[in-house]
Amino acid sequence: xxxxxxxxxxxxxxxxxxxVGTFFGARDFxxxxxxxxxxxxxxxxxxxxxxxxxxxxxxxxxxxxPTITDPxxxxxxxxxxxxxxxxxxxxxxxxxxxxxxxxxxMTDTCINYQTxxxxxxxxxxAFGDTGVVIYSNSVGGARSNFEGGPSALSAGLTGRTPRxxxxxxxxxxxxxxxxxxxxxxxxxxxxxLGGVVGRLAGxxxxxxxxxxxxxxxxxxxxxHFGAAMASFGSSALFHLVGITPEAFTLAxxxxxKLPVAHRxxxxxxxxxxxxxxxxxxxxxxxxxxxxxxxxxxxxLAAMCKDREFKRPLLAVTSPQVKPDCDRFGYTNxxxxxxxxxxxGMCFYQSYAREMQEAKGWKRLATNSAKLVNILGGYGYxxxxxxxQECVNAAVTGELA
Numbered sequence: 001x002x003x004x005x006x007x008x009x010x011x012x013x014x015x016x017x018x019x020v021g022t023f024f025g026a027r028d029f030x031x032x033x034x035x036x037x038x039x040x041x042x043x044x045x046x047x048x049x050x051x052x053x054x055x056x057x058x059x060x061x062x063x064x065x066p067t068i069t070d071p072x073x074x075x076x077x078x079x080x081x082x083x084x085x086x087x088x089x090x091x092x093x094x095x096x097x098x099x100x101x102x103x104x105x106m107t108d109t110c111i112n113y114q115t116x117x118x119x120x121x122x123x124x125x126a127f128g129d130t131g132v133v134i135y136s137n138s139v140g141g142a143r144s145n146f147e148g149g150p151s152a153l154s155a156g157l158t159g160r161t162p163r164x165x166x167x168x169x170x171x172x173x174x175x176x177x178x179x180x181x182x183x184x185x186x187x188x189x190x191x192x193l194g195g196v197v198g199r200l201a202g203x204x205x206x207x208x209x210x211x212x213x214x215x216x217x218x219x220x221x222x223x224h225f226g227a228a229m230a231s232f233g234s235s236a237l238f239h240l241v242g243i244t245p246e247a248f249t250l251a252x253x254x255x256x257k258l259p260v261a262h263r264x265x266x267x268x269x270x271x272x273x274x275x276x277x278x279x280x281x282x283x284x285x286x287x288x289x290x291x292x293x294x295x296x297x298x299x300l301a302a303m304c305k306d307r308e309f310k311r312p313l314l315a316v317t318s319p320q321v322k323p324d325c326d327r328f329g330y331t332n333x334x335x336x337x338x339x340x341x342x343x344g345m346c347f348y349q350s351y352a353r354e355m356q357e358a359k360g361w362k363r364l365a366t367n368s369a370k371l372v373n374i375l376g377g378y379g380y381x382x383x384x385x386x387x388q389e390c391v392n393a394a395v396t397g398e399l400a
Contacts, residue, residue, distance in 0.1 A: 001158060007060035009102075013154035020151055021162030030163040032065065034119060035156035036112060036127040038149040039069035039099060040349040041091040048149070049091055052098035062103030067156030068116060069099060070129045071291065071316075071346035072108045078342055083358025088351055104156065108344035109318035111291045113140060114219060116320065121245050124167055126155030130236070131227035131290050131370070137237040139222050141245035143167045146204070146236055166236055172246065174209035174239055176201055177258035182266040183214045186386045187224045187296070190217065191369025192269040194225040198233025200262055209239040209247060209255040216243050220293050227290050228369035276372045276384045277399070284361040285394045287387070288316035288347035289371040294324055297341070300387060301330035309338030309394040312359075319344045339394070347371065352378040365390045365399055 001010040002018070021029070041049060056062075073092050074084055096106055107116055110129045113136055119125045121141030127133045128147045136142040145165040147155060155161040165171050178197060184190045201208050208229075217225065217240075229235045239247035239255070247253045287300065292315055300315055315334055317325060322343040325331050331341045348371060356362065356379055364380045366372060367390055372382035385399055393399045 007058065009055050009058050009060045009062075010157055012055065013157040016150055016154045017158060017160070017162055021164065024162060024164040026162035026164040028163050029160040030124045030167050031160050032124045032126045032155050034117065034125045034127075035063070035065060035067040035147075035152050036125070036129060036132055037067060037069050037099075037104065037152040037156065038128040039095065039108070040071060040073040040346070041088070041095050042073050042349055042351050043149065044095060046091070049095045049098065052095060052102070056098040056101035062101065063156035064159040065156055066117070067104045067153070068107040068109075068112060069104060070108070070110055070132075071349055072096070072344050073350045075342040075345045078340060081340060082350065082355050084351060084355065088354075102157075104153075107319065109291060109320060110346060111223065111293065111318055114223070114293055115318050119144070124161070126152050126161045128152040130230035131223070133236050134226040134230045134238065135223060137166055138226060138239065138244050171205075172237060172253070173207065174253040174255040174258060175205070175207045176209070176261050177255050178208055178210050179260050179263045180210055180212040181263055182269075184221070184269065186367075187220060188273070188367040188369065188384055188386050189269055190221040191224040191228040191367070192272045192384065193264065194228030195232040195272050195369045195373065196264055196268050197238065198229040198231065198235050201229070201233040201235050204234045204236060206233070206235065207237050207239070207253075208235065209241060209250065209253050209258070211241045211250065213240060213243065220296055223290050223293070224369065228373070231370040231373045272369070273384045276382055278381060278383065279363050280398045282311055282363045282365045282383065282393050282397065282399060284311060284359070285313040285365045285390045286316070286347050286371065287367065287390070288314065289368050289374070291346065292317045292321070294321050297321065297325045297330045297334075298328070300391070301333040303388055303391040304334045304337040304339060307337045307391065307395050310397045311394045313337075313339035313391070313394040314342055314347065315339060316342045316345060316347060348374050348378065352380070356380060365393045
């Protein structure tokens with residue numbers, strides 16, 4: 001590939017990967033079985049889409065392994081409701097066309113581990129979305145670093161990635177030991193716990209091992225926990241003693257050698273949540289980041305039944321889940337109350353600042369700790385609450 005015998009596309013990809021591997025001190029490449037590419041055009045921009053088009057225009061085939069995409073920057077069927085401009089949609093269409101010509105499957109999801117094909121223990125993959133990486137590493141026991149968009153696509157085109165970081169046994173041992181004195185029950189509290197752990201860990205190379213949970217979390221709870229940890233701490237891997245696959249015991253990940261660095265209490269989570277409860281009045285409710293599972297939509301629909309919203313409520317899910325949401329009547333129930341169910345996008349990757357300006361949204365309520373951590377940078381005043389509190393706020397216009 002480096003010699004150009006496999007074409008300019010493969011040569012471009014392997015050259016990029018050699019630079020990445022050299023930077024991180026990788027000794028060689030490791031074959032990967034799947035790749036997951038950040039695909040939103042707000043991140044790609046005009047230059048990124050043109051780069052994709054040049055690769056696709058070479059007409060040399062495309063990816064060598066199953067390669068899928070993270071959420072898009074829009075739901076084309078609902079774009080007008082979001083106040084998105086025509087140039088945004090045109091850029092999305094160009095990106096989709098280029099990805100498709102390269103053989104990439106447009107799954108448009110950040111919850112592929114719940115919907116497409118979960119990576120399994122020991123499987124080396126090249127995943128881009130931080131929530132996907134931390135879930136796949138920690139809950140699935142797979143092996144991936146945070147792969148930037150060009151790196152993840154390059155992995156799809158070459159079938160390998162540099163062997164460094166979380167592809168190595170040594171990097172997967174615990175580096176900080178934490179004890180939890182209270183087990184969350186609400187998804188927003190699992191996200192808050194992830195935020196607290198992420199802040200304590202503090203950087204990508206720290207691997208927290210956590211003791212003290214009184215039960216095994218569900219997939220959705222782990223989803224919110226990991227997504228928030230990755231957002232607040234850039235974390236890519238955690239271990240839950242007796243729960244996650246690599247930490248059947250504390251000693252399995254070297255945790256017995258570490259002192260307990262911090263005991264996390266319910267008050268720590270309440271303090272994180274309270275730091276975002278700056279106002280009562282809200283302009284919009286958003287359930288996104290990560291995309292909602294079918295069970296989350298089921299619970300949301302039950303809360304929306306026979307309600308009437310004063311404020312817009314957006315519920316974002318994947319294209320894999322949306323048809324079942326429609327079929328089971330959840331979409332109708334949510335939208336009958338005045339909400340909107342969106343597919344294949346992510347709120348903060350969908351020109352959130354431009355949406356705010358077009359729609360007049362400023363004060364935003366959500367049950368996603370990841371989303372509140374991000375949206376301040378887009379000009380919002382985000383507030384973290386339970387799903388029920390968010391629905392009630394859509395009805396009354398205020399958080400209780």
